[in-house]
Amino acid sequence: MTAQLIHGRPVQQGLVAAALAKTSSAGVLPRVALLSVASDDPMLAINRELHMRTFAAYGVEGIDVALPADATLDALLERIHEANDDQSVHGVMVLMPLPSRLSIRDILPAIDPRKELEGLHPEHTAGLLPSNRPAPTGVLPLVGEAVILALAEYGIPLESRNIVLLTEEPLMRSNPVANVVARCVAPAMLPPSSPLAIVPIDHPQARRLASAADVLIVSLERPEVVSAEWVKPGATVIDFNPSLVGFVEREDGTQAPILRGGIATEDVASVAGHILPVPGGIGPVMLGVLIRNAALAALASRTP
Numbered sequence: 001m002t003a004q005l006i007h008g009r010p011v012q013q014g015l016v017a018a019a020l021a022k023t024s025s026a027g028v029l030p031r032v033a034l035l036s037v038a039s040d041d042p043m044l045a046i047n048r049e050l051h052m053r054t055f056a057a058y059g060v061e062g063i064d065v066a067l068p069a070d071a072t073l074d075a076l077l078e079r080i081h082e083a084n085d086d087q088s089v090h091g092v093m094v095l096m097p098l099p100s101r102l103s104i105r106d107i108l109p110a111i112d113p114r115k116e117l118e119g120l121h122p123e124h125t126a127g128l129l130p131s132n133r134p135a136p137t138g139v140l141p142l143v144g145e146a147v148i149l150a151l152a153e154y155g156i157p158l159e160s161r162n163i164v165l166l167t168e169e170p171l172m173r174s175n176p177v178a179n180v181v182a183r184c185v186a187p188a189m190l191p192p193s194s195p196l197a198i199v200p201i202d203h204p205q206a207r208r209l210a211s212a213a214d215v216l217i218v219s220l221e222r223p224e225v226v227s228a229e230w231v232k233p234g235a236t237v238i239d240f241n242p243s244l245v246g247f248v249e250r251e252d253g254t255q256a257p258i259l260r261g262g263i264a265t266e267d268v269a270s271v272a273g274h275i276l277p278v279p280g281g282i283g284p285v286m287l288g289v290l291i292r293n294a295a296l297a298a299l300a301s302r303t304p
C-alpha cells in the first residue's frame with residue numbers, strides 16, 4: 001500500500017478565501033499582532049517568520065511584536081494591553097514556546113477574548129463544558145478544529161474510529177498548552193463513539209497502542225521516530241510539530257529550514273492509508289483557521 005498524502009494548502013486556501021471575501025466586501029482589512037519572546041529554540045524564529053509570511057501572502061497585516069529573551073511578564077502584558085486597546089488590531093496571538101518563567105495562565109486571560117484567535121482564552125475553552133454556554137463569538141480550539149476540518153475535507157470519518165494521540169513526556173511537561181489540548185480539548189471535541197488514548201511514546205505499551213489506531217495523531221519533538229511498525233495498515237496518520245533537521249540554500253542565497261515531523265513519512269507511507277505530512281499537512285490548515293478567525297474577529301469588530 002502507498003498512502004495518499006493529504007495536502008493542507010488547498011484547505012488553507014479555501015478557508016482563507018471564503019473569510020477574506022467577507023472582510024473585503026465589508027471593507028475591512030484584518031490586522032493581527034503576533035507577540036513573541038526571543039528564545040534559543042530555532043523553531044521560534046522559523047514559526048514567527050512563517051506566520052508573518054503567510055499573513056502577508058493573503059494580504060493580512062501582521063504586526064511583529066518581538067520581545068527580548070529577558071522580557072518580564074509585565075512587559076509582555078503591557079504589549080498585550082496595547083494590542084487589546086488598539087482599535088485597528090483585530091487579532092492578538094502570543095507565539096509558543098515561552099520562557100518557562102512566563103506562565104500561559106497569566107497570558108491567555110490577558111488577551112481580549114474578542115481578539116484571541118486560537119480558542120484558548122478561558123471564555124472560549126469554558127464553552128467546551130456542558131455547564132457553560134459558548135460565548136456568542138466563541139472560537140473553537142484551533143488545533144482540534146483544524147484536524148476535524150482537514151479530515152472532513154477528505155471524507156475521512158472520525159465516528160467510531162480508534163484514535164490515538166502519540167505524545168512525549170518532555171513536550172507535555174514543557175508546553176502546558178499541548179498537554180491540556182491533548183488531555184482536555186481533544187476528548188471534548190471528538191465524537192463520543194470514538195475510543196481515544198493519549199500515549200506517551202516512551203510508555204512500554206506505546207507501540208502496541210499506536211498500531212491499533214485508525215487515526216494516529218503524532219505530536220513529537222524528536223524527528224522521524226515513528227516507523228511503519230507503529231502504524232495499522234490503512235490508518236490515517238497526522239504528523240504535528242515540525243522539528244528542524246537542517247538548512248538548504250534558496251536560489252536567492254538565503255537559508256531555508258528543512259523540517260521533519262515525528263513520523264518517517266516514506267516508511268509510514270508503505271502501510272498507512274492517508275498521511276497529513278510535515279511539511280504540507282496539518283500546519284497549513286492550522287494557519288488557515290488562524291487567518292479565518294482573524295477575519296471573523298475583524299468582521300465582528302464592526303458590528304457593535
Ligand SMILES: Nc1nc(=O)c2c([nH]1)NC[C@@H]1CN(c3ccc(C(=O)N[C@@H](CCC(=O)O)C(=O)O)cc3)C=[N+]21
Nearest residue numbers: 047050094095096097242278279280281283284286287
Ligand atoms: N500560540 C501558538 N499557537 C500555535 O499554533 C503555534 C505556536 N504558538 N507556536 C509554534 C507552533 C507551530 N505552529 C505551526 C503552524 C503551522 C506550520 C506550518 O504550516 N508549517 C509548514 C511548513 C513549512 C513552510 O511552509 O515553511 C508546513 O507544515 O507545511 C508550522 C508550525 C503553530 N504553533
